[in-house]
Amino acid sequence: MKVLLxxxxxxxxxxxxxxxxxxxxxxxxxxxxxxxxxxxxxxVPIRAEDIGALVAFARDQAVDLVVCGPEAPLTLGxxxxxxxxxxxxxxxxxxxxxxxxxxxxxxxxxxxxxxxTARWARFTDSAAxxxxxxxxxxxxxxxxxxxxxxxGVVVAQSVAEAEAAVAAMMDDRAHGEAGAAVVIxxxxxxxxxxxxxxxxxxxxxxxxxxQDHKRVxxxxxxxxxxxxGAYSPAPAFTEALRDEVMARMIRPTLAxxxxxxxxxxxxxxxxxxxxxxxxxxxxxxxxxxxxxxxVLCLRLRGDxxxxxxxxxxxxxxxxxxDWSPDPAVVVVxxxxxxxxxxxxxxxxxxxxxxxxxxxxxxxxxxTVAGPDGTVLADGGxxxxxxxxxxxxxxARDAAYAAVDALRWPEGFCRRDIGWRALG
Ligand code: AMP
Ligand code: GLY
Numbered sequence: 167m168k169v170l171l172x173x174x175x176x177x178x179x180x181x182x183x184x185x186x187x188x189x190x191x192x193x194x195x196x197x198x199x200x201x202x203x204x205x206x207x208x209x210v211p212i213r214a215e216d217i218g219a220l221v222a223f224a225r226d227q228a229v230d231l232v233v234c235g236p237e238a239p240l241t242l243g244x245x246x247x248x249x250x251x252x253x254x255x256x257x258x259x260x261x262x263x264x265x266x267x268x269x270x271x272x273x274x275x276x277x278x279x280x281x282x283t284a285r286w287a288r289f290t291d292s293a294a295x296x297x298x299x300x301x302x303x304x305x306x307x308x309x310x311x312x313x314x315x316x317x318g319v320v321v322a323q324s325v326a327e328a329e330a331a332v333a334a335m336m337d338d339r340a341h342g343e344a345g346a347a348v349v350i351x352x353x354x355x356x357x358x359x360x361x362x363x364x365x366x367x368x369x370x371x372x373x374x375x376x377q378d379h380k381r382v383x384x385x386x387x388x389x390x391x392x393x394x395g396a397y398s399p400a401p402a403f404t405e406a407l408r409d410e411v412m413a414r415m416i417r418p419t420l421a422x423x424x425x426x427x428x429x430x431x432x433x434x435x436x437x438x439x440x441x442x443x444x445x446x447x448x449x450x451x452x453x454x455x456x457x458x459x460x461v462l463c464l465r466l467r468g469d470x471x472x473x474x475x476x477x478x479x480x481x482x483x484x485x486x487x488d489w490s491p492d493p494a495v496v497v498v499x500x501x502x503x504x505x506x507x508x509x510x511x512x513x514x515x516x517x518x519x520x521x522x523x524x525x526x527x528x529x530x531x532x533t534v535a536g537p538d539g540t541v542l543a544d545g546g547x548x549x550x551x552x553x554x555x556x557x558x559x560x561a562r563d564a565a566y567a568a569v570d571a572l573r574w575p576e577g578f579c580r581r582d583i584g585w586r587a588l589g
Contacts, residue, residue: 167188167190167191167192167230167231167471167475168192168193168194168195168227168228168229168230168231169185169191169193169194169195169229169230169231169232169233169471170195170196170197170220170223170224170227170229170231170232170233171185171194171195171196171197171199171203171207171233171235172196172197172214172220172232172233172234172235172236172239172244173196173197173214173234173235173236174196174197174198174199174200174203174209174214175200175235175236175456175531175532175547176456176457176459176460176496176498176529176530176531176547176549176550177235177236177453177454177455177456177457177459177460178196178199178200178203178235178236179200179202179203179460179529179530179531179550180459180460180462180463180464180529180550181233181235181454181459181463181470182194182196182199182203182206182207183206183463183527183529184463184466184470185233185470185471186206186207188469188470188471188472189469190469190471190472190475191471193208193227194206194207194208195207195208195209195210195223195227195229196208196209196210197209197210197211197212197213197214197220197223198210198211198212198213198214200530200531200532200533200534200544201530201533201534201535201541202528202529202530202533202541203530204535210223214235214236214238214239215238215239215242217239217242217243217244217247218247220232220239220244221244221247221248221251221253224248224251224253225251225253229253230254231254231255231256231471231474231475231478232244232248232253232254232255232256232257233255233256233257233474234255234256234257234432234453235453235454235456236453237263237266237267237313237451237452237453238313239257240257240258240259240260240263240266240432240452240453241260241263241264241266241267241313242260243259243260244257245257245258245259245260245263245431245432246259246260254475254478254479255478256431256432256474256475256477256478257431257432257452257453258430258431258432258452259428259431261428262423262428262429262430262431262432262452263452264428265419265423265430265434265450265451265452266313266449266450266451266452266453267312267313268311268312269309269310269311269312269349269449270286270288270311270347270349272449272450273286273288273349275419275422275423276419276447278422279418279419279421279422280414280418281414281415281418281419281447282414282415282443282444282445282446282447283446283447283448284307284351284352284353284354284439284446284448285351285352286349286350286351286352287349287350288311288347288348288349288350289336289347289348289350290346290347292332292333292336292337295308295332295336295348295350296329296332298350299325299328299329299332299350300325302350302352303325304322304323304324304325304327304328304353305321305322305323305353306322306325306328306350306351306352306353307319307320307321307322307350307351307352307353308320308322308328308331308332308335308348308349308350309348309349309350309351310335310341310344310345310347310348311344311345311346311347311348311349312341312343312344312345312346312347313344314341314342314344314345318335318341318344318345319390321353321390328350332348335348336348354439354441354446354448355439355441355442356439356440356441356442357377357402357439357440357586358377358378358380358437358438358439358440358448359375359376359377359400359402359403359437359438359439359440359445360375360376360377360378360396360435360436360437360438360455360458361373361374361375361403361408361411361435361436361438362374362375362433362434362435362436362454362455362458362462363412363416363433363434363436364432364433364473364474364476364477364482364485365416365420365430365431365432365433365434365477365482366431366476366477366478366479366480366481366482367420367424367429367430367431367480368420368424368429368480369420369480369482369483370412370416370417370420370434370482371473371477371482371483371485371487372408372412372416373433373462373487374398374399374462374465374489375398375399375400375403375408376396376397376398376399376400376455376458376461376462377396377397377398377400377402377403377586377587378393378395378396378455378457378458379393379394379395379396379580379582379583380393380394381394382394382500382504382505382580383580384580384581384582385582385585389505390505391500391504391505391546391547392456392505392546392547393455393456393457393458393498393547394497394498394500394547394579394580394583395457395495395496395497395498395579395580395583395584396455396457396458396460396461396495396496396583397461397493397494397495397496397558397561397562397583397584397587398458398461398462398465398493398494399465399489399491399493400587401587402440402586402587403438403440407440407445410444410445411436411438411445414445415436415445415447416434416436419434419450420434430452431477431478432452432453432477433452433453433454433477434450434451434452435450435451435452435453435454435455435458436450437449437450437451456531456547457496457498457529457547457550457552460494460496460527460529460550460552461494461495461496461552462494464490464494464527464552464554465489465490465492465493465494465554466487466488466489466490467487467488467489467490468485468486468487468488470487472485473485473487490554492554492555492556492561493554493555493557493558493561494552494553494554494561495552495553495554495558495561495562495564495565495583495584496529496550496551496552496553496565496583497550497551497552497565497566497569497579497580497583498531498547498549498550498551498579498580499547499548499549499550499551499569499572499574499577499578499579500546500547500548500577500578500579501532501543501545501546501548501576501577502576502577502578503546504546504547505546508543508545508546508548509543509576510542510543510544510545511536511542511543511544512542512543512574512575512576512577513536513540513541513542513574514533514540514541514542514543514548514549514572514573514574514577515572515573515574516571516572516573516574517541517572519571519572520551520568520569520571520572521568522571523553523564523567523568523571524564525553525554525555525560525561525564526551526552526553526564526565526567526568527552527553527554528549528550528551528552528568529549529550529551529552530548530549530550531545531547531548531549531550532544532545532546532547532548533548533549543574543576543577548577549572549577551565551568551569551572551579552565553565553568558584558587558588559588562583562584562588565583566581
């Protein structure tokens, strides 16, 4: 089976490695990929957002399955264009990808399907948004309604902070048109969990859960990021909670999407808050989380490619995926400056030494090949240094031993990944 993987981050490196081990696989391309992915796939220089070129490439190569890693190509209609060209694509249609692309759409689906979530209101007028904030009080959450690269959310501890967020998003358009409307939400308190389910439009297969670390600073301080590290399994997310989330969130959401004529196929990523009143949905994403995907892939036993195919074609009930009980941890190495403007182009040494640490795996996220076989940093979150071992503590120690084997003074990481579970 010939597969084209779309994307070029740590998530795609993990997916590429896992797909490359499938007995069904005969050829793997990745667009655009990165130097790490190039070790297991043929990288093709097509941007993930260049839908026309991706579809043309897949058609020319008679690709059997297109697997989309990031959300942007899906919201741009990659799955729709593939379907028109007679190509199979793992990932939802643009209409179903609105579950990630529009926060208010997701809230409407939640209300229609009875999915427990934070109380909310949507505003297109900044004066009305400010009035609402003053009535509700703090803490309160302000979100740009559209896609803002994970940066359009402010969890405000005071009304003044919330008002400043409204001004930045709506009046100054800090996130462009994504801020033309804002969603203002009740602030949920509790532990945050990332949970993933494969969906074929009508049926859902629970995968595993992970805990991400969104803030840039230790002890969960500082600005939000795309995720600075993750571990799986997440002990706080019990089997009973998983069953409750499948029954009260995932399945009703699939039923509601199907009823509207926009069935969801792909991986549904539920961002959850485990509140005192039970699990509540923070948001859906229509793809694997990054870095969560990296730890999921390390724990996965079974054929990922067969499972993704079943999600495209129906028949998820026949899929058996197992998860290693051994915990996996990933520590994100970011370039200095992240989540602001990261320093680009610095050389990363010690990648082989890091990968040689027992139990460790190095995933490349934002890298480019430099001269003479060097690897250069090329974005904010640059590497995922992952490890698996018999206990979470040992996995964490192995990941940090691998971090310490790197020679990259311009990189940094959080030193406390896993603290909630390790105490
Ligand atoms: P999002 O972009 O929707 O994932 O939001 C980014 C982060 O903001 C989430 O991972 C949460 O940590 C936080 N957040 C979002 N919505 C809420 C909420 N209603 N209550 C508390 N925290 C939230
Ligand atoms: N790590 C969170 C995300 O992928 O959105």
